[in-house]
Amino acid sequence: MLLFTDRELVQEGELKRLIMRGICRMFPLRSAPTFRIDNAVILCDVDLENFASAHQLRSALAVHRSAESPVVFLLRERNHHTESQARALGASDLLSGEEGINAALRQLMAKFPFLNAHQSCVPPETQRAIEDLLEPNTWNAAGNHGGLIDAGAQAVLDAIEAEGIQHWMNEVLSYDNLTYQHCLLVAGTAAAFGSSLGFSREDKVRLTTAGFAHDVGKAFIPLDILNKETALDAAEIANVRRHPMIGYAILKEHGVQNTDVLSSVRSHHELLDGSGYPAGLMGNSLPDLVKMVTICDVFSALVERRTYKQPATSEAAYDYLTDNEQWFDQALVRAFRRSILPT
Ligand SMILES: [Fe+2]
Ligand SMILES: [Fe+2]
Structure with missing residues (x-):
């Protein structure tokens, strides 16, 4: 419709x-x-x-x-x-x-x-989880919401393993709610990444969960900034850049204990050369799982439609990752290619 x-x-x-x-x-x-x-x-x-x-x-x-x-x-x-x-x-x-x-x-x-x-390829438990994930009231209420994220992420992994990443991307890229679309794409590409590397179920779930929850802190960034159609000013950029630490804090507060998931939420905008945020960490202090989420995050943002830019093709998004070797771990980028692009 x-x-x-x-x-x-x-x-x-x-x-x-x-x-x-x-x-x-x-x-x-x-x-x-x-x-x-x-x-x-x-x-x-x-x-x-x-x-x-x-x-x-x-x-x-x-x-x-x-x-x-x-x-x-x-x-x-x-x-x-x-x-x-x-x-x-x-x-x-x-x-x-x-x-x-x-x-x-x-x-x-x-x-x-x-x-x-209309049969969505996004499982109902994932839809429910993500609606809650992006809602500040969820996190303002007392309780342990780690289980919610876990169920949503496991369902993403099952869907990707059953139907493949291309099917998932085709549908999710047609969605209009951009934050929702972004979380699903990062989770989906993370699931495909882990599967193609032959990870154990436990590791695949961990990586998919990290992708699914990585931007949870955006629930607390004003929508008029997130959805702004023109360039952000310095104060707005500073505001958006709070989301990794907010996400880390709320997940910890709500009982998420897995350090890989917590690190991914906090550090997915860090870059190998230390030019990222919030802490300016260098690549050698970033776990592989965090670097994998960063790759999925950047790739997804590039192929998504935004009001201010055309979507990149998967090939062009991949080229961006290889062109910026100072930021992204190239061994992981090459492995990522095998999970996303046909050979
Ligand atoms: Fe982010
Ligand atoms: Fe993101």
């Missing part, structure tokens, strides 16, 4: 659920893709009284509608005028939206049950 909107929608409730499961892709009208995306249903949540929005929506629909796709309009104010405008823009169905986007999405899923049939 594609959702076009001119509103600032908070990704929570049903909207968050559908985006995280890859069922819904949400596009602000001002940045609707100019290439056609195959889809089953188009949902429009747009202020039709706003001339500029109606015009942008017409352009977006000209690109994305197909003969088979229902085009559903959510009318927050349903009256004769908005109904006829929606029909003029090609609405095949109208939803009354007085109760907001989440209620409308539930109506839509009931109307088009085939949308629910």
Whole structure:
């Protein structure tokens, strides 16, 4: 499902659920893709009284509608005028939206049950774990949440071993929630890395868990900084750079004891030549598992879509790792290639 909107929608409730499961892709009208995306249903949540929005929506629909796709309009104010405008823009169905986007999405899923049939390759326990992982309330509540991360990571490893990293990457790269996407990609590439090296189950789980949890500290970095579409200023960079230490502290506080996992969370932005952060550690003081998570992290960030850059191909991302031998352990980088790229 594609959702076009001119509103600032908070990704929570049903909207968050559908985006995280890859069922819904949400596009602000001002940045609707100019290439056609195959889809089953188009949902429009747009202020039709706003001339500029109606015009942008017409352009977006000209690109994305197909003969088979229902085009559903959510009318927050349903009256004769908005109904006829929606029909003029090609609405095949109208939803009354007085109760907001989440209620409308539930109506839509009931109307088009085939949308629910989308089978995500991301296991449900991983989806649940990651939703909690990125939520500050999880960590503000007392309790031991180490088990949550472990269950989510084990399920990632099982999925990668069953279906392969390419399948995983293809699906996860289509997700819209970028932090969610990033954690899944780093966990998935870490699982593939450990598997291709013939690690024991215990070591594979440790590496996948480290990848899965590496950015957990971002739960406490303001979303308007994480999602900022322009360059960060010095204060914002300093703010983001707190996430490794925050992640380390909260995992420790919540009962995670594995030193490899804790070190990866704290040190995944350290670089071999000591130019990384937070501590400026040199390569010889970094365990291999941490260096492996760093490789998975950088590779994933490069192949992901960001508002400010095009996604790199896997080959180009790999070339970046080999071009910067002062930062990344090249023996591990070569081993990583075998796990990610076809020979
Ligand atoms: Fe990070
Ligand atoms: Fe990361």
